[in-house]
Amino acid sequence: MSGPLARGIRMGEPPQERSRDFKASAIRLLRRLTPQRGMTIAVMLLGVGGIAIGVVGPRILGHATDLLFNGVIGRQLPAGSTKEQAIEAARARGDTTFADLLSGMDVVPGQGVDFAAVARTLMLALGLYLVAALMVWIQARLLNVVVQRTMVSLRADVEDKVHRLPLRYFDSRQRGEVLSRVTNDVDNLQQSLTMSITQLLTSVLTVVAVLVMMLTISPMLTLLTVVTVPLSLWVTRSIAKRSRKLFVAQWTNTGRLNAHIEETYSGFTVVKTFGHRARAEDQFRELNDDVYHASFGAQLLSGLVSPATIFIGNLSYVAVAVVGGLQVATGQITLGGIQAFIQYVRQFNQPLTQIAGMYNTMQSGIASAERVFDLLDAEEEPADPVEALPASADRRDGRVEFDGVWFSYRPGTPVVEDLSLVAEPGQTIAIVGPTGAGKTTLVNLLMRFYDVDSGRILLDGTDITTVSRGSLRSRIGMVLQDTWLFAGTIYDNIAYGRPDAAHDEVIEAATAAYVDRFVHTLPDGYDTRINDGGTNISAGEKQLITIARAILARPQVLVLDEATSSVDTRTEVLIQHAMRELRRDRTSFIIAHRLSTIRDADTILVMEAGRIVERGTHSELLARRGEYWTMVNR
Template structure:
């Protein structure tokens, strides 16, 4: 766009953050988004607790089955007809005190073998409980997943709404690819991490509590030994996650930078190849890709250390339990089935701790993305609008536009427009010319309220546009830019974008007025020919004609043409100029142009330099003065 040098430099990307600034705050904001689904969450928690409670009871039942088997095997080798007490007394008499203590903890029926019926009923009960627990946990996971999806859908909607409330200056200061990374990759990462962590965290906490209760019921001594390993696990977790947290933040920041480079390079791939910058683009890609690789490798390396470190601590606990538990079985302090159940509980106790550690790394990655998304949602928005619409004068088009002492700068201390005043009478055509950076496009941006003035006023029919809603203002202004924009759809749909609800006949009339109809009939599908999102399957001139037809269809009350004919050939330009005369009829029009041939018939020509009007008049008047305009005409 003309005057692009007047804006801040695009592509400013902050360096990777050293670590998550507010992990807890971001986590709480995410949890608040789950608030509307409290009922579903309560059901999921209840199901989780029920499922885990059932699964925790099963090891005790299996331990009972082991006791039945062991007792049956021992009973078969005891004299038939004797009692348990007699068997214990006989063992003591032989001096086998340890065996006697072992028999005292068992349910014996001397002379009888294994009661396979009781063992079968016990195992069948365990199987049924396992099935019920699995079904309950599956249902809980399904409800919880639906709840998370609803929250993420709301987050995406909030981000989309935010995009439309941000001022144009926000997009001028950021790379488009980096922004796209926030609203796509980062939200997807949040969804993944939240879906995994909430489900695992809920089940892990309930499991640990339930297992601790069951372990205490079997052996307080062994339980105390296992609890002593928890502080060591927490210390290792803290050391490792502190390092990986910084790397996860860097990973997603660098991913945004890489996406920004890819988007820019691919969208301008023809220019990159034409000017021989392929090697430079590839080198920059390699550097950015290497940054992502290094951060990702470090984050995954450190996070991967956590599971084996905790497994090592857990194995120390297994060894201690095996030694001490074996002694307790031998001395009759605990049954064989009891120690078996305890070892199963030990596995159930360590597994959630390992899952929580691994989940915490996933959560760190999600919180790094959440901070980037919340930073975006917290950006300053356009000032609140007022409901005052544009005025109408006796039912006619609004026409008088006045700039009264307007000053504006994109950055403080770097004025682009200073104390500018001008008046465009109703129905007149005002042409604005001048060198790049003179403030021509900025003048149009201020009229459209893409930016608000620093001082002064812009009035339409005597009403300050700052008191009007932006929608009301912009809905009555037609704009054709030098940089064309087409979306993926048919040619007819792209033209109809100018006025939703327009009939097919009105679309065709607008196309004829803009000379689109001429080349459309050479296409196989006519007006139903689909164009890509960047319009690469039609020429630049044809794209410009379609955008001009869009402006025709909009029937604007004010018209802005920013180098609207710069991409067409001379013959097409002449045809468009004739059409533009009809389009400008009874409309106040502003034309920004470098080709003086496009503005010869303008009612007023403004010559701008450094944000000020240095000359104004008609084409003939300005040539007669032999000033700045005359110099431009000579060139």
């Protein structure tokens, strides 16, 4: 449980955020919709059709208002006269305002309200609104399908990417942080897309359609409406610029918080044992506060966008009402026309306000998208060659050669320097040395968890970088100090070494590793379920299960990295007997500190600072009274 203890101080530091490119990330996100281009086009056409039909409604309702108003005024005028005569009569008696009003109306003196025409107009408006609503509903359903399919594809890409990432990616990052990108950020991205893309598309189309309709009524009033748009955009941009970094910090801090929680719970026993509960709680509070402050600031700033744009939109609404009223009075526009125009002003400002209001959702979604894209853009493992390792012609094959190998985890800091060694088939090579000498690094290089910087590693004369990793690793069995167990039965964990093995072979491997001895003391025997990580069995029992798995795999090369460090001395003696049989006719590498484990090795290599400083048998190295002799006495 070194994570929360060793990295606690570093985790509590404030995040160092870099500048983010909102536009580029948004475009990249939209490009992921292109595989659904057919359905996307259908969504756009339905949106255009539905909104186009919907925005005609106020114009039709305005016509109905004109029919009613014309009927009311026409009934007051003398029947048999014309509109022009009524206007001249009004001017003659000095009522120029009424005359100007009549000039802009389509009135017939003496004729009242045509209720049949009004009813037809209202039914037409109702029918158009129903058709528009149906088209928008279908559009929303199709768009939801597009978004969900896109997210399925994105999750699949993330999953595939995780399997292509090199081990160094996970070594340099906290597990909880990676999990947060794969789960929290992807879920937030889906929610943001579902909420915003429908609204964004509808709002943009509505603004364009309404703008066209307003221009057909009054260009002057349209200019009054549009003149406030740049001010709204400037306010939105100013607020968004300040909130963007906070949204990035929000999800970065969420990842750090999840990393702390995951590490604390996975190592809860260690935290409790060493009395670090209070410290873990303090770290949680600090990280939780970081998430709170970033989230609060981001939501507070982005929440100002909507009321600001509403206020600016109301300014244009007031200006249109005043100027439009004067134009009606002077006959420049009908009463129904100004009624329709005021409705269009509301329809014009509403989508702008909606776009501004959902900007915080978009910002949050893009911040998560950037973190997911960072994962997808991470450097992958070098391409795996198609060729497989040649089939072993002899059961005793397994010659391993390190030829002038150099390797460093960080440039300029070599861990292995110009290392050369040869392990002949059937030999047992023991590797000893202080912590950090590069012992486990040799195992990582042999398994190609990392690739060498220079030099070669050969297996039976074949450079391991020229063959597929799968064919290479199928020849190698590993038993490490850190056990690899998954949630499942004991039988399944052993059979994982060779899934096609028969039941008797699994039991035979378990017996050879002395697993059979303690399994029968368990209630369900081999069907006993192990928790994730094997927390419900002892460390020694977990180690025995991993050894049984390696025995079942029948590897050509065997790697034992402190394989008996978690067992008692009596069990170790039994395991050594099993290991001796297991190592027969196999090339074996043993990394250990106990002399009892390495005493009978064919060759012992003493490493220090990435170099082999001594090599020989146990008795030869003791006779030299060098580094090995010092380690033994120490």
